[in-house]
């Protein structure tokens with residue numbers, strides 16, 4: 355049995371547990387990452403951030419670079435295809451306070467791949483390695499890369515490109531062993547993760563279908579990976595992280611579910627503003643309240659409400675005991691206002 359509570363390192367960055375919270379676009383907001391750390395993830399990661407957006411000082415993109423003091427260790431993930439622009443963006447990630455820069459060489463979405471970024475790089479090892487070298491040159495913090503197995507079903511490109519990235523200076527690799535073509539269908543083939551571990555001398559993180567402690571233990575034991583990454587299983591379910599780490603499966607009470615969701619709502623409103631947050635949060639209601647925790651019509655009621663304040667009122671009415679829990683949690687964790695670091699003006703490019 356691998357001890358999931360044993361610390362490990364990526365370069366000089368010490369990571370307290372062998373559980374990593376996955377980067378997920380449209381999910382991995384600060385509230386998700388802070389909650390993940392609280393429930394035992396040793397490392398959390400931002401969703402992918404566009405280097406072009408950073409270069410053009412796009413306000414929404416720059417918003418992704420805000421780091422809270424209780425998120426560390428934290429990776430900020432970049433996507434792009436031009437080594438120079440990516441190097442610049444990596445410098446801003448470092449200035450923003452991230453512990454690691456992670457590069458996305460796995461995104462299968464057309465909007466990203468058609469620009470030469472994401473999974474396309476798996477078939478161009480020379481260019482992929484040039485990007486890594488440029489970023490390693492640009493920053494002091496370690497650089498990690500997240501890969502898929504290749505573009506097409508059955509591809510093994512990750513085994514060619516992975517070692518090249520390590521030669522170029524990558525300090526860690528994460529493999530989600532599905533092809534881009536597969537998207538999220540079929541199964542993650544962790545036999546490939548084991549092969550990659552045998553080819554490189556840096557820690558490898560295994561991503562894909564880690565949904566329970568048994569699966570986490572099996573993947574760690576059969577691949578030699580340094581850690582496992584949990585993505586979809588943690589959506590609306592931070593308790594799965596506890597389960598994987600502690601080995602005890604515990605269904606949260608209704609009060610706990612409501613308390614975590616209310617905190618999540620409050621913090622997301624602080625981060626995104628009410629207008630963006632109210633749309634963004636709708637998918638989370640289903641994730642938190644599903645799994646047999648609340649009757650289905652309750653979620654339907656919440657998604658049609660106009661404001662998050664009303665959502666909060668309805669949630670608390672459904673589990674009044676949650677209020678005490680919310681107060682306790684808010685007293686224990688630093689408030690979002692205290693922990694959001696403002697970027698130095700130099701990072702925004704001046705006044």
Ligand SMILES: Cc1cc2nc3c(=O)[nH]c(=O)nc-3n(C[C@H](O)[C@H](O)[C@H](O)COP(=O)(O)O)c2cc1C
Nearest residue numbers: 376377378379401402500530561562563584585586
């Ligand atoms: C909604 C969603 C968004 C994702 N966004 C990203 C992303 O921004 N960057 C990335 O490297 N992977 C992204 N992924 C892939 C996950 O990080 C992970 O590798 C994949 O979901 C497999 O792990 P799982 O089975 O634990 O979900 C995303 C996955 C999902 C479901």
